[in-house]
Amino acid sequence: MMNKPDFAIHSPALPKSSPVALWDVSAEDFPHEGTTLEKWKFLLKYAVLAPSSHNSQPWLFHIRGNEVELYADRTRSCHVVDPDDREMIISCGCALFHLRAAMAHFAYAGEIAILPDSNDPDLLARVRLGTDEEKSAEESILFYAIPKRRTNRQPFMQDPVPPSLLHALSDAARSENSWLEVIRTEEMRHSLAELIAEGDRRQWANKSFRLELAAWIHPNRGWARDGIPGYAQGIEDLISYAGPLVVRTFNMGEGQAAMDHELATGSPALVVLGTNNDTVLDWIHAGQALARVLLRARVEDVWASFLDQAIEVPDLRTRFATAMGSTSYPQACLRLGFSADVKPTPRRDVEEMLI
Numbered sequence: 001m002m003n004k005p006d007f008a009i010h011s012p013a014l015p016k017s018s019p020v021a022l023w024d025v026s027a028e029d030f031p032h033e034g035t036t037l038e039k040w041k042f043l044l045k046y047a048v049l050a051p052s053s054h055n056s057q058p059w060l061f062h063i064r065g066n067e068v069e070l071y072a073d074r075t076r077s078c079h080v081v082d083p084d085d086r087e088m089i090i091s092c093g094c095a096l097f098h099l100r101a102a103m104a105h106f107a108y109a110g111e112i113a114i115l116p117d118s119n120d121p122d123l124l125a126r127v128r129l130g131t132d133e134e135k136s137a138e139e140s141i142l143f144y145a146i147p148k149r150r151t152n153r154q155p156f157m158q159d160p161v162p163p164s165l166l167h168a169l170s171d172a173a174r175s176e177n178s179w180l181e182v183i184r185t186e187e188m189r190h191s192l193a194e195l196i197a198e199g200d201r202r203q204w205a206n207k208s209f210r211l212e213l214a215a216w217i218h219p220n221r222g223w224a225r226d227g228i229p230g231y232a233q234g235i236e237d238l239i240s241y242a243g244p245l246v247v248r249t250f251n252m253g254e255g256q257a258a259m260d261h262e263l264a265t266g267s268p269a270l271v272v273l274g275t276n277n278d279t280v281l282d283w284i285h286a287g288q289a290l291a292r293v294l295l296r297a298r299v300e301d302v303w304a305s306f307l308d309q310a311i312e313v314p315d316l317r318t319r320f321a322t323a324m325g326s327t328s329y330p331q332a333c334l335r336l337g338f339s340a341d342v343k344p345t346p347r348r349d350v351e352e353m354l355i
Contacts, residue, residue: 019225019346023049023147030106036129039106040068044350046102046146050291052091053078054216055345057226059095062355070096070125071355076226080212081203081312086283090331092124093287097176098146099127100288101295104139114284124284145298150344152303153233156337161269165300172296173273177282178289178331181324183270191323192272192310193264196333197257199309199316204253214247218346225348232345264307267335274321278329286331297336307333 025045031038040063052058058076062069072092077085096112103110109130116126166182173180183189203209216227246252264270273290275282294304310316311330320330 019223020344022347022349023344025049025147027105027143036066037063039129041350043099043102043106044068044353046143047095047099048347048350048353049146049149050091050094050098051149051151051294052094053082053087054213055227056088056091056216057348057353058088059092060353060355061350066129068099068127068129069123069355070099070127071122072124073353074122078212078216080206080208086278086331087308087312089124089280089283090287090290093284093289094291094294095287096125096127096284097288097291101139101143101146101291103127103129105143115281121280124280141299142292142295145295149294149298150342151232151305152339152342153305154303154339154342155263156267156303156335156339158268159338161302161336161338162300165297165302166269166271169271169293169296172292173289176289176292177285178273178275179328180271180273180289180293181326183272183324186265188323189265189270192270192320192333193261195310195316195320195323196264196307197261197309199311199313200257200260201253202313202316203309204251204256210247210249210251214245217247225346225352227346229345231343260307260309263305263335264333267337269336270307271334271336272320272324272330273332273334274326274328274330276328282329283331290332293334301338302336303339303342304334304336307335 022045030042034042040061044061047061048057048059056076056078058073060071060073062071070092072085072088074085074088077088082088100110100112111128111130113126115124117123170180170182183192218224218227218229222229273286273293275286297304310320311333317330320333321328324330
């Protein structure tokens with residue numbers, strides 16, 4: 001039996017601040033003299049800034065004294081695009097790495113147990129706060145990149161991504177039990193772009209996919225604290241109100257396929273992150289690797305966005321790996337480059353995610 005309560009606390013008394021206000025968090029406000037509970041709640045402010053599929057934020061936290069437990073929130077699953085909850089678990093892995101980076105910055109040694117209870121598949125990690133230790137300079141650099149990170153869907157400048165950074169990103173993924181391959185040949189890039197475009201066409205032809213996606217799309221000026229506002233896709237305020245209806249009604253697969261094909265072939269760098277196996281444990285590793293890679297890129301002012309369409313369709317995922325000459329499992333495809341800053345997407349308050 002699962003040992004967690006089957007509900008989360010959703011406080012009706014939460015202040016109606018801007019949905020993006022939670023990005024304005026300052027390390028100077030850390031409650032050094034506060035209680036353990038206050039410290040955990042502050043650290044979790046950084047965890048919840050992690051990326052997630054459709055910005056679904058599919059995580060819950062249970063604070064137990066000196067420990068916090070990370071749970072997958074299956075009520076936020078995207079059953080059509082992610083039927084095995086693979087991307088959901090990866091998203092939770094990203095939140096776990098953000099928490100790790102915050103703890104390391106504030107010099108807490110912390111111990112982490114992954115999948116600590118075989119009888120509770122929702123319990124993904126148990127983290128112990130630990131005691132003060134010397135700060136990690138590398139983790140602090142990544143920590144300060146957390147509020148600067150967001151998915152940037154704009155076209156990128158043609159300035160190349162420094163080879164030294166691409167090498168550092170590969171090392172970052174490797175340190176988290178994953179791999180990151182830079183797509184260097186035009187032939188392979190074109191092959192992967194074709195598969196990404198085919199993924200777009202297949203997904204948009206599926207009405208259930210469009211209905212699910214529409215449920216996560218929100219107007220620019222709404223108060224939703226999750227999902228994808230129109231501005232994140234370059235849509236103006238007035239038009240953004242029609243976004244969900246348009247997505248539900250029209251198959252825009254051909255147009256999306258053409259656009260993503262161009263992004264895949266034209267972006268300064270295209271990289272694929274993956275793992276040697278494809279278990280829940282590997283997905284958690286992949287999430288932590290993904291977060292480390294994204295934050296390391298932001299340290300160098302490099303942005304990223306996802307081109308995961310082919311990886312989300314099972315037979316295309318197999319062909320995607322084959323096109324790379326790999327027998328391993330691709331978990332995410334990213335384009336990297338330089339661009340202007342973009343507004344962050346909304347976040348729910350930590351209090352809403354506490355069990």
